């Protein structure tokens with residue numbers, strides 16, 4: 536089994552104004568040697584925060600490269616602003632904007648077209664977890680959300696149980712390991728030997744206090760961190776354990 540470099544990704548969501556530059560500078564100054572770090576900032580900040588020592592990503596993109604889509608931002612625009620990656624299919628976008636697996640796949644395809652890493656999010660709701668459907672839901676989301684022409688090199692998967700996002704609750708280690716194992720098997724079936732290079736991130740209420748335990752689980756190759764990425768000290772506290 537080849538070893539994958541840990542990937543610690545922050546998702547700032549709709550947070551961040553001018554002073555965010557200081558957080559990026561603090562993350563850059565305190566970055567540990569091991570893991571790869573990325574902050575997915577609001578689109579308005581990407582240009583300002585890029586080239587300051589921390590890789591910057593977007594949180595969404597439109598499937599098309601340009602055109603009559605008022606208010607939307609293309610993957611090419613994110614790359615032009617200095618982004619190296621983009622989150623697609625976050626559960627907040629699936630819920631708030633009605634994004635389907637098909638939409639997410641088109642966005643992941645756009646990311647590849649623009650030379651960005653696509654961080655494709657999947658994860659079950661609480662009702663789905665309680666009814667025993669979590670593994671089926673994740674497999675179905677992978678089937679639909681990972682585009683047919685995805686490359687191992689531009690693909691990252693984030694397992695984010697919806698009920699764990701922003702709630703302070705997390706699955707237990709066995710539950711996380713079970714889902715990550717299913718995702719790893721799915722990637723192997725889709726990408727063959729190349730799948731060994733694809734990172735699978737866990738996301739949902741990760742913080743410095745639970746990061747070590749979560750990051751030690753087999754097939755957890757890093758984290759996608761919302762709330763605890765807003766303060767450099769919390770984000771670095773997680774990264775230091777990767």
Ligand code: PEP
Nearest residue numbers: 700701738739740761762
């Ligand atoms: C997220 O929304 O990607 C996330 C993991 O949020 P939080 O860490 O706040 O649960």
